[in-house]
Amino acid sequence: MHFVRVTGQRTALAVVALFAVSLITFWAVELLPGDAATRMLGREATPERVANFREQMNLDAPALERYTTWITGFVQGDWGESLVQARPKTEGAPAGRINRSVTDIIVPRLTNTLQLAAFALIMYVPLSLLIGIVTAVYRDRTLAAGLSTLVILGCAVPDFVIAIFLLVIFAVALEWFPALSLVDQAQSFGAELRMMTLPAVTLTAAMTGFAVRQMQASLLSVLNSDYVQFATLKGLPRRRVLLLHALPNALGPALRATVINVVWLVGGVVLVEVVFTYPGIGLLLLDALRLLDTPVILASTMILAGVYVLCNLGADLVAAALNPRLRTG
């Protein structure tokens, strides 16, 4: 079947892309000056200590050998261990392993980031759909024109500016929300939600503008189509024409905008996490880069790239599900 074959091809391409990402990331880190030993131990460290650290962490092996070891483990589900984060004393260390495993480090951070992204998406989807529909349907009214202007403004202001504005107004001046979003130390779910609000609003504000414009454009072209005119002249109520004839055919392009947004989220979340000190995968990646903790950098990058690839794949499948032309071949 055509559909199955295309899905297979896309999946194979996705695997190749991820492999390329791992190669590029590894060699980019190699090119950076220094390594985990020098970053970790600092300038005052004796050469013996540095050499000792390198030997312990297998950093003196050739780069290609280290990459091969890493990728062999990675595809088998063993993501290695951090070069710098020590295993907590209480854990019984298996022989030969001193540091925390990458999986242990990444899972709680990823959970935090996913929570933040989900919170932002829950606000973003209905908001952008609603504004997109309102501005397209009532395009001749002043209200819609005002909303559109606001949306363009939202598109134009960079996300870090939004973040800092929100921080200054709602955390510093009004003190409604905490300035540091240390969700791991939150006492209750309510406190955690409060910590997540400002970063989530920042992400939503940054994504909504683009999605609204896509939704607006695609709905406008559908509203001007022959079939919407025909449905209207069949004497159907306006609401039915909008919900059953226009919207299902306008969602495809809007969905693509959402995918681009989710993909943007992958990068945007890093920035927002840094501004709000939110302990997610973005902040983890940044810390790992500072210390050149290669296994953590690689694992974080692979996860972010994986989300990117999966989103694109998912969008194609959902688009096919919405479009009978693709579904029935």
Add this chain to the structure above:
Amino acid sequence: MTSAATSGAATAGPSANGGEPLVRVDDLTVDYRNDDQWVSVVKDVSFSIGRGETLGLAGESGCGKTTTALAMFGYNKPGSRVAGGRVTFDGRDLLDLSVRQMQPIRGARISLVPQNPASTLTPSMKVGRQVVETLEGHGVSSGGDAMDRTVELFGQVGLPEPAKIARRYPHQLSGGQQQRVVIAIAIACRPDLIVLDEPTTALDVTTQARLLDLLTHIKDESGMSALYVSHNLGVLEQICDRVAVMYAGELIEIAPTAELFNRPRHPYTRGLIAAVPRVEAEHAGTEKLRGLLRRDDLPDGCGFAPRCPYSRPQCFTDPQRLAEIEPSHHVACWRAPDIEAEATP
């Protein structure tokens, strides 16, 4: 906005024969927005359609045919406005009605068969459903009855395996089948008036001929009135009782079909008829149309003057109005009598 009933309008609509016509269009003017200006695409058009009558509306692309046809629904495309005139349907002025008041009329009493079947049906909805919702929307039937009626309608318009077709999406049907579905929707509620806007133009010749037969058959059986818009005079000659010819947004000639084809009086109509390809060379020697309709370059007088082989300086300055030259034959050309004398040796 449409209450401007000019005094001359009442007599301007040439009708077939006595009795109150089903549709009267009086001095209809529709504007389109072009940057900041409103440009009239339909100018002071008046005609009527009798009960059971089929009126043809001819003219080349861009002459305002479709805009006139859509006015029958009290509908104007986004970016256009009705600047004046009336469309009276069964005694009510449609242009005075709100969208909500129009809803029970659209699709039920006046229905449409548009030009391009491939873009007329909603791609995301099964075709049977698109008929059912029309029936249900107008309270004709609902649920299983509506589905049964749909299958019956599909059989009536000559679709093979109607029950199976009803479960298909538009893209799974051929152009001819799609147009039959559209026709089924148009006749579903047994309308008084069916507006056919180039219903066969997008289809191949064989399909065209079959659909014309179907439309003739449906019309004969149901006795409904029709407005048949086409640039193809050959088709109009086959199916219409009377034919009206439009040029650059104005009606320039209207007459019973046989009369119009035997004695076309307006130079533009003569050119159009001469352009119809025919097996027998009876029209050989008649002047062919020259040039193209250019809306950006219309004179104050007769719009056709720049292309007219018979034009005089006066034609460029004096507007022409429809006038009855023979019983029920109206033409908007002051030179019509001379031209006939000149053209027939």
